[in-house]
Amino acid sequence: MDDNKQTKQTINPLPSIVKSNNPNARWYVVHTYSGHENKVAVTLKQRIESEHLEEKILDVLVPMQDKIEIKGGKKLSVKEKIFPGYILVKIALDDASWLAVRTTQGVTSFVGMGNKPTPISDAEVATIVKFTQSETPVYKQVFGVSDTVKIVDGPFSDFIGKVDNVDEERGKVKVLVSIFGRETPVELDFLQVQKI
CATH class of the missing domain: 3.30.70.940 (NusG, N-terminal domain)
Structure with a gap:
């Protein structure tokens, strides 16, 4: 270890x-x-x-x-x-x-x-x-701003997006997801996204 x-x-x-x-x-x-x-x-x-x-x-x-x-x-x-x-x-x-x-x-x-x-x-x-x-x-920060991530849980599962903001204290990440041709910010838990 x-x-x-x-x-x-x-x-x-x-x-x-x-x-x-x-x-x-x-x-x-x-x-x-x-x-x-x-x-x-x-x-x-x-x-x-x-x-x-x-x-x-x-x-x-x-x-x-x-x-x-x-x-x-x-x-x-x-x-x-x-x-x-x-x-x-x-x-x-x-x-x-x-x-x-x-x-x-x-x-x-x-x-x-x-x-x-x-x-x-x-x-x-x-x-x-x-x-x-x-x-x-x-x-422990595992995501950085503008990292590409895949959403693995929740209503936006399988969507790909870019990290816009990281809140390390709360374990949350704001991801810009393309919905109907527009980038929409979605706040997710670290567990709901995976770095690509």
Whole structure:
């Protein structure tokens, strides 16, 4: 299964490892191989425990959001990474903690200028966390404006039309369908149309 999205049944939440409130700890963005974010987070957490770095590396986050994906005519709730190829690490940066993160399998680098990691603010992390905890799952957009689609359900079944508007939050798409020689807008559920 693609590591960028997973069904809810296969999600193993990565518990926070915060055991210390080190005032020198800052949040950093760590670049990983795309698709290996969860593996890197799990490996890094195991490494933190085995090397007793709990006072220096306080937390590891893989920001994810609930999305609704339509597959085979069914709605599936999936977790999708907000920043594929990146994880967030709260770390009191010194040589040992930098080396532990940097040499974890799947990590390519810290994000920053040259070889110097650049921290991000607690407010930025709070915004990201708030975004990941959104109550309402968002539809994963599968249609774009001017895509040609076939209506597969409802009174306009088998009609071909062009997408005029996409409402991702409601899971609706407005399709221009030719009826009696005139283009008529029809609002449909994502499940009622299929991309051609």
